[in-house]
Amino acid sequence: MKRGVIGIVAVLLLGWGISSVAIAAEPYRIGALFPFTGSLALLGNESFNGAVIAQDMVNEKGGIQGKKVEWVKADGVDPKKAITECERLIAVEKIKLVFGTYSSSLSFAASEIAERNKVIYWEQGAIADNITARGFKYLFRTIARAGDFGNLAVKFTNEVVAPKLKMDPKKIKVGIMFEDSLYGTTVGNSAAKKAKELGMDVVAAESYSHKTVDLSSVAMIFKSKRPDVIIATSYMEDSILFWRQAKEMDLNVKAFIGTGAGHGMPEWAKTFGNEANYIFNIDPPIGINPRVFKGNTLEVLNDFRERFNKKFTHYPATHATAGFMAAHLLFEVVLPKAGSLDPEAVRKAALAVDIPEGGTVFGFGVKFAPPDNPAAGQNLRAIPVLMQWQEQKPWVVYPGTFAVREALMPLPTWEERAKGITKFIK
């Protein structure tokens, strides 16, 4: 009899123990929707790997309020697959928060499904403007939009190029060239719009197919319209072709600003050697001045970089850092505040986030646009930065607090380059 009682008590205790353990250990299950295979796989995996480090860091501390973070991976190879995988995450896996996606077309398609099911979509790396232009309530994007790249090029022209060249910003002549897919068109049009807003003289805004084998006509148009500044949005092949033909056509301008893709690649500098020097380029904030960081952000960034290198045997670049930044924000700020994965609670917590400049590993702050804003869900404090190729390496030169070097202008003419002379204004 005694034994029986002990047995029952033991069983009860055991049962209680198991259930209490189960409650304590029930993890935060987060959907990870990336192109893990296929043609986008390289940077898709790289982006996710950044987020994996954020997961390691939070789980090592014992998780979020005692709950570990777990990924439920979904492979969105193309927009169609991204949709079905997002549906699977929500319907089968009962996921309440989807983290993704790196590629804009995948993000655009999958976030539609999440919104319809009132599930949070946390976008870490897709930059197409239209993703946050649909008035979605459950969509949040941590990084800057493509249009912000064009705007920054014009702002830099207005605030730095014009004063340095002792020109009235309203008299400065701007030439814009962009490849005619969605990426180039978005950046090019935003630059043209911003330049006109500031009263600049946009002398040419030319688009072209990045698959063209000849850009001499673009160089000729610029030669006849004589812009002081050229703002260019190009992929790799057209950025190489244009700069070569600019040399052949002896096209000279005072400043040349690329806006990501081609002009930011190490291969670009390798192709042109010293002829790549003094070109500007706009990219997400990597290699910024550490004085920007506030609190322990710099330590977090360094910890992330070392952990990433240890786990994946190379140091993280833009994509991995974007993945880390978005996941870290989610795990350290948003979810602890929300207290659960309930989409309404996460939404409320996300909209309440107010991180000033210097508070993330990208240097910029976080403030999501509320649902009544035309860019609902966009991190309005996310910015790209402007770099300049000097000695064939990219150095951040703008905005001021992020800068590690001073911008050198004007761009030497081809004749000056051949003679090895520069006439930079101090």
Add this chain to the structure above:
Amino acid sequence: MDITILQLIINGLLLGGMYALISIGLTLIFGVLEIVNFAHGEFLMLAMYAAYWLFQLYGIDPYVSMLIILPLFFLVGIAVQRVTIQPILNAPPLNQIFMTVGLSMVLQNAALFIWTADYRTVKTTYSGLTLKTAGLLISFPRLVAFLLAMGLIAALLIFLQKTYTGKAIRALAQERKAALLMGIDVYRTYQIAFGIGTACVGAAGAMLIPVFFVFPSVGSLFVLIAFVVVVLGGYNSLTGSLVGGLLIGVVEAFSGFFISPHLKEAIYFVIFILILLFKPTGLFGRA
């Protein structure tokens, strides 16, 4: 005349020379032998890689490397014809299309596997060299490519008119069965013609690498325009290909400047369609 107009004409002619150069091999293979070779662009890609690696590994100037690439690609052409085209010579033309499209995919993906998707360029002393005369700018490597296109076309014209093999190729193009009855070794002649066509693409690749760049699918940028040039020229006319190439180059330079760089490809296609509407056999083709 306005200096801008003159400069546009020069740019257009130099660009057209490049198009003509790329199309010569195709004129022979597609125009004369009537083999629809969709792998033409990939041969160009391979030639550009050959010139690139000869320069990077052995420091051989691309213009000099042509002496190696020409005979090498002649042999490559013979081998490709022997292995892939010859067995299906009597099959419907559709089979040739499938075969060459397949070959193009295999070559593109093999290149992607071996050399990765990186863009590769060579930097020679004359890469950005521009000749300046009376305010006009002429790119030196483009001028060389233009002159080579002229030279190659002249040499091929003489070869096709004067030599026995040349005459055999033309006989084959006119009527295969009759050529066979006249005692022409049909398979051998096909192989030689395909070899010459491929060698011409090889030369084009070596000429292009100082002004362009190479990556596994670079051929796809050029192959469509090469077909357009050949059809515009009138299928089997080398002179036609030269004129067709130059015409498209000049149209592209002018429409890019006066209308929009965005529309220049569309405009030369409109002109292409118009010419074929009024002269379906192409500029120099005989009905």
